[in-house]
Amino acid sequence: MERLTTDALVLRCRDHGEADRLVHLITPRHGRIRAVARSARRPQSRLTGSLMPATRSVFTLVSGRELYTVTGARGQERFDRLHASLLPMAVATYLMEIADQSLGERDPAPEVYGLLLGLLTLLDAQRDPEALLRAGEVRMLALMGFALDLHRCVRCRGEAQAGAGFAPARGVLCARCRGALAPLGADALAALRSAADLPLPELGREPIPAQARRELGTVLGPALDQRLGRTPRSRAYLQQLLGPGAQDAGEP
Numbered sequence: 001m002e003r004l005t006t007d008a009l010v011l012r013c014r015d016h017g018e019a020d021r022l023v024h025l026i027t028p029r030h031g032r033i034r035a036v037a038r039s040a041r042r043p044q045s046r047l048t049g050s051l052m053p054a055t056r057s058v059f060t061l062v063s064g065r066e067l068y069t070v071t072g073a074r075g076q077e078r079f080d081r082l083h084a085s086l087l088p089m090a091v092a093t094y095l096m097e098i099a100d101q102s103l104g105e106r107d108p109a110p111e112v113y114g115l116l117l118g119l120l121t122l123l124d125a126q127r128d129p130e131a132l133l134r135a136g137e138v139r140m141l142a143l144m145g146f147a148l149d150l151h152r153c154v155r156c157r158g159e160a161q162a163g164a165g166f167a168p169a170r171g172v173l174c175a176r177c178r179g180a181l182a183p184l185g186a187d188a189l190a191a192l193r194s195a196a197d198l199p200l201p202e203l204g205r206e207p208i209p210a211q212a213r214r215e216l217g218t219v220l221g222p223a224l225d226q227r228l229g230r231t232p233r234s235r236a237y238l239q240q241l242l243g244p245g246a247q248d249a250g251e252p
């Protein structure tokens with residue numbers, strides 16, 4: 001039995017057994033951990049608030065054969081404004097689902113942890129949720145080992161400018177090489193590059209222009225689906241909130 005005290009962000013929480021809850025946590029040094037919180041559904045449980053998805057606490061855990069057990073949680077950071085806003089919360093839920101699905105159990109993941117925590121902080125600070133969403137998608141792909149090339153054409157290596165297309169597996173194709181792929185305007189290309197390149201604290205200061213939002217609506221989803229081997233369940237609701245523009249543009 002190993003006892004562990006660690007910072008952790010709750011990715012997911014569901015009922016387990018008679019009165020328990022099962023949480024999926026992401027921690028900086030121990031990666032993704034699944035842990036049971038015994039009796040957490042009883043009204044007198046002191047753990048309730050700390051088990052909410054998209055909250056961070058310092059957890060005390062004891063390892064078991066398959067699952068950890070939560071023995072305590074303190075120093076809760078709740079991101080209240082995030083939890084009170086539909087679209088920011090849907091973005092957070094979607095990015096946390098991607099992390100949950102892409103991380104192996106107990107593989108150290110300090111970069112993913114730092115990225116999620118930074119994005120939740122910015123969503124809570126009411127930065128533009130869609131810009132943060134695109135940054136989360138591009139950066140999660142990179143952390144999964146599939147960094148996109150967004151500056152040079154992935155086929156001819158020429159500079160990609162307005163009119164370039166997006167190949168889900170790799171990055172951008174210049175206007176000459178893109179074939180039947182839908183063209184991206186200058187704003188969409190700039191937004192993609194900002195999503196990938198800006199320092200984390202600078203993200204989401206500027207909303208993405210409407211036309212670029214439509215163009216980017218579906219280009220990153222297929223890239224993630226390919227890498228995850230499935231479509232995150234929370235994307236449908238997110239796309240509903242983003243509006244029709246996000247669903248019908250850029251289909252190959």
Ligand SMILES: [Zn+2]
Nearest residue numbers: 153156174177
């Ligand atoms: Zn090219």
